[in-house]
Amino acid sequence: MKVACVGGGPAGLYLSILLKRQDPSHAITVHERDPEGSTYGWGVTYWRGLLDTLHEHDPESARALKGHSVCWDEGVAHVRDLSTRHRGDQGFGIGRHRLLEILADRARALGVRVEHEREIGPDQLPDADLVVAADGVRSALRTRHAGHFGTEVTAGRNSYVWLGTTKVFDSFTFAFVETGHGWIWCYGYPFDAGRSTCVVECAPETLTGLGLDRAGEGDGLTLLEKLFATVLDGHRLIGRSAARGSAQWLNFRTLTNRTWYRDNLVLVGDAAHTTHYSIGAGTTLALQDAVALATALREQPTLPQALARYEQERKAALLPTQSAARYSAQWYENLPRYIQLPPERMFALLGQRHSPLLPYVPPQLYYRLDRAAGQLEALRRLKRWLGPKLARTAHGRTLR
Structure with missing residues (x-):
């Protein structure tokens, strides 16, 4: 299969890696309009779950990614002259330039052709069996057929x-x-x-x-x-x-599309969807798109079936993330509602900002309910842990 990825971001590069690993005979070219090494942006975030997924699909690039990342497992909030610190999930940060360098080097090593300063316009699509629009939120390839894709953009406050x-x-x-x-x-x-x-x-x-x-x-x-x-x-x-x-x-502009493909043209990453930056999921979602598309292309017998499966699976998987991003953005837009709480309570609600209940429950009450639910769940976990042990103890006493 001949594949053209338009856009040299994480989604396009990682898709090229996965497709080459699946079938080295694929002829894959990544077209990037900017000069090599000129990427914008600073660091991007990802979480442990993504690293596990990458290890499953390409251990070599996953090891390189982790080796150049910074790790943390705490969050700290400063409000006026007060501070609070909490342990949380393991997170990682890596420079966007370094991330793209790692993926491009890995793609080239597998035989992918990566071309920089190569502009692909919407009216001059490459001659390929599959054209991947990985050209970002302002995708020219998507915009050319915005009516077909059902593109909608909503600006945040x-x-x-x-x-x-x-x-x-x-x-x-x-x-x-x-x-x-x-x-x-x-x-x-x-x-x-x-x-x-x-x-x-x-x-x-x-x-x-x-x-x-x-x-x-x-x-x-x-x-x-x-x-x-x-x-x-x-x-x-x-x-x-x-x-x-x-x-x-x-x-911030939240972008959605009614459908993600047209004939042999398919959208990935920010060309297909965006989620508010406050949940730190953009890079993760782009790489997950690549995994889902590569898997669909491997498992489905025809290209239309593969693209339909990819769209169906990714749109369903995105629903909870898009909901979380929407509520997260709204939490910050309504900051005065929460900022007067003591820092430890405000930070607790900051961690719960994805909840659909939070905008409708008084913050102090929500905090107390959340703490009570946490204590109840801890008791349930203790009961599940003690149950077999108590049963074994009782059984042993019966035998004696």
Whole structure:
């Protein structure tokens, strides 16, 4: 089979790896419009479950990914001058540039042709049995047939900016700062030995009240450094390039599609769907798309059947994640509802922000119900653990 992946992001590269492992005779080319090594962004996050999946499908790239990642298992929240720290799931951060380098090297080693500075327009699709639109949220291939795909885009209320910093956080870090124009907050996580990602978010009235919407790039970064001076420990913030500026405020755009394929053209990754950055799932979902598509192509007898199976499975699998992302975004948009709680309670609800009940239950009551449910579940687990042991003890006494 001849395959053309348009877009050299995680989904397109990992799909090419999996297809080559399944059948080395596949002729696969990855077309990336940007120069090699010029990727935007800082670090990306993923969790232990993804690493296990990658080990199952390609151990070599999984080992390389883990070897270049930073790991943490704690979260810390700073609210005004108070802080609280909790243990949580094992998380990983890796630089986006390093991730793409690992995947591209692995693809080339398997015989995939990776072409940079190769622009593929929607009216000049490659001659291939399968064309994979892995060209991101602004996918030209998808936009050309937006009516067929049923593309819908919804903009979020809050504004955010994606930055880097020379401060290396030791855990996933939240910081909430009160200003005269409302709250502004950041979340940061390390992705290599010398840098971290730092995403800053605020309501639109806070953005305009602080003048961040009008400030020059350098002035905006300087103001943010002052606001988050405590958590940054004097370290600087960095825009999308190594230059002093390049910070751009955006509103997150949630993208969905009614269908994910048209003839031999199929959508993967951000071209097919986006989920709010606050749940840290974008890279994971892109790689899971690649796994599902490769599996469908291997197991189904025809291309139409494979694409239909891929769409069906991934749309179903995405439903809980999309719901979690929607509620997570709404939690931050309604931050004043929770920010006055004691930090440990606010942080507990921050961890529960995916719950569909939280917006409708008073925060203090929800916190008490959540704690009670946790205690009840702990008792249930203890009972399940003690049950066989008590039964064996009683049986032993009967025998005596």
